[in-house]
Amino acid sequence: MKQVISVVNLKGGVGKTTTAVSLAACWGEQGKKVLLVDLDPQGSAGVCVGVTGSGSELLGALQNINALPVVSTDIPGVDLVAAGPELAAARQIFVDGPGDEIFKSCLKQTRGEWDCVIIDCPPSLDILTTSALLASTSLIIPVEASFLGLNGLRQMVAAVNSIKLRNSDLDITAVVPCRAHPRRRIHWEIMDRLREMFPGKVSPIIHENVSLAEAPGSGKPVILAFRISRGSDDYRLVSLWLAERVGLDENKE
Amino acid sequence: MKQVISVVNLKGGVGKTTTAVSLAACWGEQGKKVLLVDLDPQGSAGVCVGVTGSGSELLGALQNINALPVVSTDIPGVDLVAAGPELAAARQIFVDGPGDEIFKSCLKQTRGEWDCVIIDCPPSLDILTTSALLASTSLIIPVEASFLGLNGLRQMVAAVNSIKLRNSDLDITAVVPCRAHPRRRIHWEIMDRLREMFPGKVSPIIHENVSLAEAPGSGKPVILAFRISRGSDDYRLVSLWLAERVGLDENKE
Numbered sequence: 001m002k003q004v005i006s007v008v009n010l011k012g013g014v015g016k017t018t019t020a021v022s023l024a025a026c027w028g029e030q031g032k033k034v035l036l037v038d039l040d041p042q043g044s045a046g047v048c049v050g051v052t053g054s055g056s057e058l059l060g061a062l063q064n065i066n067a068l069p070v071v072s073t074d075i076p077g078v079d080l081v082a083a084g085p086e087l088a089a090a091r092q093i094f095v096d097g098p099g100d101e102i103f104k105s106c107l108k109q110t111r112g113e114w115d116c117v118i119i120d121c122p123p124s125l126d127i128l129t130t131s132a133l134l135a136s137t138s139l140i141i142p143v144e145a146s147f148l149g150l151n152g153l154r155q156m157v158a159a160v161n162s163i164k165l166r167n168s169d170l171d172i173t174a175v176v177p178c179r180a181h182p183r184r185r186i187h188w189e190i191m192d193r194l195r196e197m198f199p200g201k202v203s204p205i206i207h208e209n210v211s212l213a214e215a216p217g218s219g220k221p222v223i224l225a226f227r228i229s230r231g232s233d234d235y236r237l238v239s240l241w242l243a244e245r246v247g248l249d250e251n252k253e
Numbered sequence: 254m255k256q257v258i259s260v261v262n263l264k265g266g267v268g269k270t271t272t273a274v275s276l277a278a279c280w281g282e283q284g285k286k287v288l289l290v291d292l293d294p295q296g297s298a299g300v301c302v303g304v305t306g307s308g309s310e311l312l313g314a315l316q317n318i319n320a321l322p323v324v325s326t327d328i329p330g331v332d333l334v335a336a337g338p339e340l341a342a343a344r345q346i347f348v349d350g351p352g353d354e355i356f357k358s359c360l361k362q363t364r365g366e367w368d369c370v371i372i373d374c375p376p377s378l379d380i381l382t383t384s385a386l387l388a389s390t391s392l393i394i395p396v397e398a399s400f401l402g403l404n405g406l407r408q409m410v411a412a413v414n415s416i417k418l419r420n421s422d423l424d425i426t427a428v429v430p431c432r433a434h435p436r437r438r439i440h441w442e443i444m445d446r447l448r449e450m451f452p453g454k455v456s457p458i459i460h461e462n463v464s465l466a467e468a469p470g471s472g473k474p475v476i477l478a479f480r481i482s483r484g485s486d487d488y489r490l491v492s493l494w495l496a497e498r499v500g501l502d503e504n505k506e
């Protein structure tokens with residue numbers, strides 16, 4: 001069973017899209033085949049890999065319970081399911097009940113030779129995020145080391161625990177500290193709290209770094225836009241730390 | 254007609270809550286009376302003023318179309334309508350149609366001597382944000398000077414234009430550049446774009462500053478937690494720049 005990994009956090013602007021796109025690109029660089037699914041109507045993940053769309057094809061696939069519309073990208077090893085503003089209509093169409101299982105069956109019908117699927121989620125606990133959680137085997141939670149970030153994290157954990165009743169495979173694999181300022185006192189206070197809440201699951205940190213703020217403007221992930229940069233180093237390290245935890249390091253032979 | 258100001262942006266983590274809370278506190282300091290309404294189930298605005306809640310009272314008021322539940326805070330001049338995780342249920346209950354006008358009629362029934370109402374919105378274009386837009390006379394859009402931020406802004410503007418058909422009072426009053434890094438090249442590129450898109454409406458900038466990252470942990474707005482700080486200076490300046498634009502500078506006598 002290939003790994004389905006959701007990158008999720010109710011708190012906005014913590015680095016979900018940056019993490020989903022960077023991990024997909026790093027694992028692609030290491031020879032893996034990755035399907036990157038954008039479930040955020042903002043379509044940020046697509047923008048980061050140079051693909052913009054309206055979201056109507058993805059919405060159509062969900063409405064008809066078909067295979068997801070997959071496009072190739074310029075990023076080695078990475079395919080994309082693009083989103084866009086029209087995807088927001090899914091929130092009205094699939095109001096709860098069995099509606100949140102639709103995405104999982106669309107994903108099952110989607111044919112391709114991928115080692116893993118990475119899903120970029122929107123900043124809310126709505127039907128789109130719930131659908132991703134129901135289809136996933138593991139979760140990566142990017143967290144900004146901030147007080148408001150901790151507040152959102154508690155709500156996130158409560159939501160995950162209630163989804164686990166319907167999807168027993170689901171597990172929080174890692175918490176990734178993003179946009180980190182290690183010279184701020186608050187950084188260490190929050191890191192201590194994260195290690196208490198998620199022992200053994202806190203990854204190496206991703207520093208706040210201009211390469212990560214500028215990469216989306218080039219339509220390329222940071223490891224292609226700024227090969228030698230703090231952003232690239234940090235994500236390469238985290239991608240290796242995570243690979244064994246999501247079962248990507250086994251040799252395919 | 255007292256001003257009803259929504260602080261809104263689909264993009265997450267740009268500084269909506271920080272801006273809503275800081276403006277309320279600054280105008281309170283200048284002798285105004287402000288009602289701060291938290292419409293985000295994360296309840297971040299409440300956390301910033303030392304009040305946490307479940308959101309069940311606000312949800313109840315919306316369900317029964319009653320006056321909003323107002324509590325006082327330790328912040329001079331500022332009252333609060335608190336949110337919390339249970340507010341998320343409103344998304345399922347008021348699925349579109351007249352459901353999004355409910356908040357406006359609850360606000361009309363809410364009695365109090367306020368000079369203005371400030372609404373902190375969640376990072377999505379859902380029923381909660383739409384409800385706020387329908388009840389508002391002016392909009393403040395915090396923006397992080399980033400490429401992904403611009404992408405979300407275009408969607409935001411399209412959504413506002415469609416709401417204007419139902420609420421002709423609505424107007425984008427200001428775009429507030431938040432978490433700014435003026436030493437980055439990308440900052441100036443994006444600022445130029447913002448001034449083209451919103452001529453005359455771009456406020457002075459709010460710098461990225463540790464005081465604003467740490468203030469929420471104290472349960473106080475930055476002007477009370479760190480009286481002398483970059484964060485306080487920046488928001489005091491922006492609050493004065495905005496006061497005349499939202500009609501708060503007229504003397505009440």
Ligand SMILES: Nc1ncnc2c1ncn2[C@@H]1O[C@H](COP(=O)(O)OP(=O)(O)OP(=O)(O)O)[C@@H](O)[C@H]1O
Pocket residue numbers: 011012013014015016017018019040044121122123178179180206207208209210212213214216263264265266376397399400401402
């Ligand atoms: N480590 C970093 N250093 C500097 N900038 C970063 C870093 N990580 C992300 N960013 C920038 O911060 C902004 C927020 O990141 P991103 O969009 O990935 O967060 P998100 O959680 O996906 O946001 P949303 O909640 O809107 O989906 C983006 O402009 C991004 O370019």
Ligand SMILES: Nc1ncnc2c1ncn2[C@@H]1O[C@H](COP(=O)(O)OP(=O)(O)OP(=O)(O)O)[C@@H](O)[C@H]1O
Pocket residue numbers: 010011012013123144146147148149264265266267268269270271272293297374375376431432433459460461462463465466467469
């Ligand atoms: N100018 C600033 N300098 C440093 N940190 C800031 C600044 N403005 C906001 N922050 C911090 O950045 C994080 C995001 O800000 P905030 O929560 O206000 O954004 P938001 O748009 O309300 O987020 P959400 O989309 O989750 O509602 C918070 O931890 C906040 O403390």
Ligand SMILES: [Mg+2]
Pocket residue numbers: 016017018040044120121122
């Ligand atoms: Mg995102």
Ligand SMILES: [Mg+2]
Pocket residue numbers: 269270271293297373374375
């Ligand atoms: Mg907020």
